[in-house]
Amino acid sequence: MKNKGIIIFLLIMAAVIIAVIVGDYVSDRPNRSKPNPFAYDVKEFKTVDPELIHYKESKNFRIGFEKPVAIAIHDDKIYVAGDNNLKCIDLSGALLHDFTLPGKPQTVEVFNQNIYIAINNQILVYDNGGNLLNEWEPMGENSLITAIAATENDVFVADAGKRKVVRYSSDGEFLTEFDGKAEEGVLHGFIIPSPCFDLDINDVNELWVVNPGLHALENYTFDGNLRAHWKNTGMRPEGFSGCCNPSHFTFLDDGRFVTSEKGLVRIKTYKRSGEFEGVVAAPTKFTDEGRAPDVAADSQNNIYALDFDKKLIRVFEPKNNTRLQPGD
């Protein structure tokens, strides 16, 4: 037995191999399950430094919708779409109008007494009295309208289904569309993992579009050329987290951004340059794992959040005057 040592060694190795296979098999059964190794505790991000919170919740309105969908403010009147209706209320919460719509609304925009509502991926234009003024051609089969922004002569529609922004004339004539691809290769087109795709026009008539997959806000010319952008990824208050944020945004009257996020639900403001300014509503204000509220702002820079989970319009007013300072 000149190989006796080797044989003993081999037997030990064989025993180890069998023990490892059996041990691994037995240890990985559901009754021996270990705590989730992938769990990521975001508790610490739900609490925000009070110094960073520049707004306080002053009031809220119960709007009586089973499924609220979108909010817009024009001339200090609040327009809320939901169920099969559009309600117009004043800033104190008094109901001014309530129109019945021919279907379930997707989003709403108001400009120059025209109310643009998307229903079944078709845009319907109403006046303030609830009269149907125009009915545009329906968008394609794979379209999903998530936002509308109107100016004097143009109406921009965010189509999350086709990952495009479509430009129409105010009469509903198709003008052009673009998908956010920039030649310089800085950005790669709109990345829209979920139906969160917002756009808006600011005080100086600039079109801004969210690129949610990139956590970016992008400024385009009306022809669809990328002019500027800023982005901020991160779990901390200044960043956007998750697959697709910000989910909604709007502008204050001085051009600052108001953003609303899902996942870690929170509302924040950013300067015109994209620099983080402060928090409007911390995650603790909202339902855990709730939906991102749609946001709108009045002429006094009060922010109106449509809380889909609590079915409320929640009003946040500035603690101090946070209007834009010269040079910002």
Add this chain to the structure above:
Amino acid sequence: MKKLKYILFTFYFLLFTFTLIAQQQRFPKPEFESGYEQPDTVTPEPRALALEYFDVLVLILVLSLATWFALKTRSRQGVLWLSVFTLIYFGFYRNGCICSIGAIQNVTLSFADPTYAISLTALLFFILPLAFTLFFGRTFCAGACPLGAIQDLVIIKPISLPKWLNKTLGLIPYLYISLAVLFAATGTDFIICRYDPFVGIFRMDAKFLMVVLGVSFLLMGMFVARPYCRFFCPYSVLLSWMSRFSKWHLTITPAACIQCKLCTNSCPFDAIDFPTNEKEVVKSGLGTKRFLAYAVLIPIWVAAGVFVGERSHTFLSKANPDVFLAELLISNPEIKNDPDNLDVQTFLASGKTMETLVQEAEVIRGKFYVGSMIAGGFMGLVIGMTLLNTVVFRKRQDYVPHKGNCLSCARCMDYCPVEK
């Protein structure tokens, strides 16, 4: 002109490939800012389709080269360096995935589950080595398998195992492939991947137990050459079958054997068959009677295997997470209150009812009932055939590689003094 076409093709191929790589990085990586450490993932990151096809191309090239070195140039050096390349490319660079051995399970699942679509790459990785083996012997094992390559490099002092032990241990791959197919067909687990001893070493992120497993195989491999290939590898079962029919298998001598016996100890895998001595065979009593007896026993072995399979299906089905969970929740209903039990909490969060879970578990157990009997019958057949083989007399006048067991490593050729 033709050359220019090839250059242009290569250029566009690479351009296309790099574009796909760039596209994969479009999404910003999540940022964790609380010291959170991301757990290691079980499988490597997804790969661009063009790169997957590139892997297939590399496999074809490596298989062709291995065949060329083993059969044409008869170069052990060539096979050795090729296996080093394989170890680096398919092992450490491609992290041992995709591999032909594991592809058995993908192929099985694609037959058993109509909702599962096997990728063309996985299918080619499964078929190509078998096709090469059918014509040229196991050149895949020689130079194109990273698992074989890593073991081949640590062979220090190979010992020859007794024939009975070789035969007995040689049954393990049949058992392993039976279980792997059964578990894959029932959607239970991909055990070949799970217990791949070297993949953790290739990825350098293995769990401690898997490192121990890999190191144990390598330490064992210093004395028992390529133990995983010979006594575990489930793919070796299929390769061995194919190789037995190979028309252009490697030969020890390039011309007539001169019976010098220099090659007798050259094979660390005990895969050289010696010339038979007819007189000894007659003296040993291995005759027709024993052959007939063993042949008659085969159906009995199969029946016994079916019986054992039927008896063991309940035990085997517990490997399925749904079956195990259903039994666990029935026997320990209080476990529902354990917030740390991930499997139970995932089930509760899914909204699935207990009745649905039990029904699904019963369906899976039914599949195990049939599958275990088939697997048992197959093992019975294998044992019966193995025994029968021990009494089959095959006349050999020269030293020849055993077509089924020879790994085409070309070591024996270096010992042969015969020249063409």
